[in-house]
Structure formats: C-alpha cells, structure tokens
Amino acid sequence: MLLFDDYKKDILEQIKKLYSISENDMDTNGDYGDFTLKIFKFQDRKEEVYSKIKNAVNKAYIEKIELQGNYINFFIKPEMMLKAIESSIETFGMYPNIFQDTSKALIEHTSSNPTGPIHVGRIRNSIIGDSIYRIIDRFGTRSCTQYFVNDSGKQVISLYLGHVKYHNGEDMTVENLLDGYQQIYSNMEKDQGIKKEIQELDERYEKGDRELISNIQKTASIVLDSIKGSLEKLGIHISTYVWESNFILYGEVAALLNQLSDELKSEGDAKYLEIGDKKIFLTRQDGTSLYFARDLVYHMFKSENFDWVIDVLGEDHKDHAKNLDYVLHNYLDFPSRIDYLFYGFVSLDTGKMSTRKGNIITVNDLYEKTVEESAKIIREKRPEYGEETVDQISRAVASSSIRFNIVKINANKPLTFKWSEALNFEGDSAPFIMYSYARACSVLSRAGNSREINKEYNTYEKNLIKAIYLYPYYLQNSVDFLRADIIAGYMLYLVKAFNEFYLNCPVIGNEEEYKRVRILKSFKRIMEDSSELLGIQLLEKI
C-alpha cells in the first residue's frame, strides 16, 4: 500500500523523465492539491508543461491533475488513502504501524525542587515532558521518564531548617513546610545567622551525616508526594525517581571530581573548570559540591542505561545545559545521544510566579477550579446525567483541558496564564476534541448493516480522509523536532475536518452509510491514538 511519500516519489520520477526538477519543486502541504508542482522556472509554456506532465503521470491512484496559475496540482484518489489506513489498522492494529526500535530513551522532566506545591509555571515542564515521552514511545523507541529529586543543596536544607525553626514539634505538612521555607527566605536578609546555619547543615550533609540526610529526605519526600499527587491528576506518571543525595552518599560525585582532577583549577579550595573565559565551579571553598557537579554525575548515570537522553528544562537553564553539554562531550566521553528541550516561562497577569514569595497558582487549585467549572457546564448542557457521570466527565475534561491549553503552545514561546482562557471549553480546546469523539461514537453506535452503493467522495469526506491519512507525517515531524504542539495542532485540524463532515454528511439511514461508517471508524481509531499522546481522556459520552 502506497503512502504519501511513495506517491510523491512516484510522481516525481515520472516528471523527471521530462524535466529536470528537484524534490523542493513539489509541495505536499498545499491547500490546493495533494501535491503541488511549482512551474515558475520551466522554460516551456505552462499549457505545454501541463499536458506533457498530465500524460506522463498517468497512474491508477491519480484522481485528477489540474493547472492553476504557475502550479500543477495532483489529486490522489480518497479510496486509496482510506484503504491504506484501514489495511494498517487491520493488520497491525494501528496507523501508522511502527517498527520497535531497539534503543531506549529517557525523558527527564519536572525535577522540580521539592520545596513547595507544583504550580502552573512548573507544570509546563511536566506536560511537555510527558507528551514527548508518549510521542517518542508511540513512534517506536522504548521510553521511560525520570524525575531528578533535588534533596541536597541549600534549597531543601532551607526547607528542613524552616520547619525546625518555625514549626518545630508540628507534624510536617506541605502547608507548614512551605510556610517555614518562605519565612527562611524573608528572614535571611536581616538575620545573617540563618545563612550560617544553612552552611553548617550543608557541610554536615556532604560529609554523609546519615541522620541529617534521612531527615532532609523525609522532609523532601512529603513535598514530593504532594507533587506526585498533582501530577497524577493530570495523568502524568513518572517511571522512576532518582535522588540526588545518592550520588553524594555513594561517593560518585567524589569519583567524578577525582576523574577530572587533571583538568580542575583551584581558586582557594574551590574547584572549577575553565571553558573559554568562563569558570564553571564544581565545588565550593568548603569542599561541598555544586549542582553542576552533581548534574554531570547524574547524566553519566543516565547514559549507562539509555541510548537517548532528553532533558526538559526551563529556558533559565539554557546556559547551564550548554556548559553541561560541553563538559559531557569534551571531558567525559558522553556516549548517548542527548537533546535539551527548553520551554519559555509561564507568567500570570499579575506578574512573575515565585514559590518563595507565595505568588503562585498551584496545579491543585487550577485543577479543582477547572473541574468545578466543567461540572457546572455539564449540568447545564446535560441535565439528564447523574452526579457520578458529571463528576467523571468533569475530571476528564479538567485534566485534558489543562494539558491541552499548555501543550498546544510552541514551547519556545512565553506563556501568560489567564483564567478566562483556562476555563474556556470552546474553540481550540480539549473539550472540543473530546466532544467530536463523542459525536463520532454516537453515530457509530447507531450504525447498522449497510451495503456499499457509492464510491464517490464529496469534499467533506475527502478532507476528513486526508486529515486521517496525514497523521504519520505529523507524528514524524513531532519526533524530529521534539515538539508536542505539532500533535496538538494536528488534532485540531483533524477534528475540524470531522465537524464539517458531521454537519454536512448524514450517516445513519443514508445511502452513503457504508462508506461514511468506514471513514468514521478510522477517524475514531486515530483520535484514540493521537489523544493518548497528549493525555487527552476521550469518553464515549460527554
């Protein structure tokens, strides 16, 4: 069964016998035809070029060839595309089929410092990371996700100290930990003693004080559990957690420093690497390690088990990643492929988010509000649904909606979070996608046995078939550029084609029923496939 690229190749081959052209002369993404040949450069008269080509490209899969201005448009028979989709689904259970890669990929995402609840800024990381993981896995590379838990360094020490100083004796909760943490930072200015206390704890920590480390891990794990809970609400499950302290405890940081000892320079007792005119410090004066050193160790660890490592990072980490990459490749023979996926900051209408200053919208708040708003709308639109159904649907809508609103924006772009947009369930949104799926399910549930009468396809049918057919190309692009927003854009395109079809092409009891049911079955399958990639939870009824 021929796929799009094969058609293109085949057509090009025929034309090459007549004219000298390159692949770039042929577009695949035009609105005017399935393939478009640009004939600006051709010497012959347009009409002559057209008639020559039309005769040469005389293939069974061609529906028609048209001359329009300086372009020749080729149209493929919809039946050929539909058959390609159906046969793949029938044979392999999916379209497109995949060849399972033997290599393994690791996507590190979120890795938020466990110093407070996860907020709508950090969640961009998790949503992008989880989607990329699903996409790469679907494409055929076995994949895992990983969270690097920062349970060492001054931030978690501050978290621990905040509890000791301001909430001593109380059971640890996310709330009082966060409060203590914020107090530490607000009091640090006037009270120099706090900095000293933190430094002393850090030294004890690095020397391997078991009791202290275990206390700090306990503190961090309480906050981490709350982060995990928030992620689960959005259907994000992280395969493995790696605790930073382990690399210190088991001496791997020390081993790395030893390995690099010939390259390391000193400033007092602090050690650094010199890259160009930059000094990258790996240890402090007091001998304690810095994040850069621990991250190097962590990356070497990742490469032991994975052929492809992907880090999802905020744009503030760009320099860090650049330096890290340089050291990994120039000093440490990093063996795996590594990609860094950056995303722009999320801000609020009211300004920057800051956990320390308490100016945040937590994911839990966002989720609860979205569930509430969604439930309100469902009760209004579907008064016949019971509360249990309302609850189930509103949770699926909230989770899908939050994810989709964030993932649909190109990661490079900065993003301003707005409640009015977060709670809008129309237009380019997850509910629109979910709704379309439910509509298709509803039609299919009513379909009976019908015979094939007509093999002609109208515009709506053809547009929908083509949208389904193109899925592999969007998937490919999404993987090539590590961009989940490409899948989001694809889904909107697919669903728009479906809704136009739905309004204009009655299915049940129509003489076109057989053919249209075929189209809808494929549509349903691709919807399920692509929704899975973005964590959109489809329901048969919404």
Added chain:
RNA sequence: GGGCACGUGGCCUAGCAUGGAUAGGGCAACAGCCUCCUAAGCUGUAAAUCAGGGGUCCAAAUCCCCUCGUGCCCGCCA
C-alpha cells in the same frame, strides 16, 4: 554591557527548518443554523503596516544585516 529566545487582526495562536497561489485557526463582536446521528458544533460578516528599517531574489511572514520592545541567563544558587 554580553549571550539566548520571543514580537503575526482588540486578545491568543499556526505558518518560518525546505522563500512561491487570497497569511490558516481560535477567543471576544455582529448576523444566521437544532421537527434531522450530542449546538462544547456549523455557516457568514467585520477585523492584519506579519515589531520597524534596509538588503538578497522574478518572488520574503519565511533568508541576511541593523534598530526597537519584551522575557530569560550572565552565582563558590538550583
């Protein structure tokens, strides 16, 4: 000051890698469409100096240069 990113109708966004046909969607606004498979939908109207300027080219939102605006980074923080 240096580096990186972003700038597309009132608002949000696609297109930029591979330059070509009227710059594609959505929100908000206005006007329509439910005796017919879910109106969270569909159709139409109005709305764009593609940040600004220069350059390359038969052709620039797309490539090159400059300028402006915004964000991020420039720690012995992470």
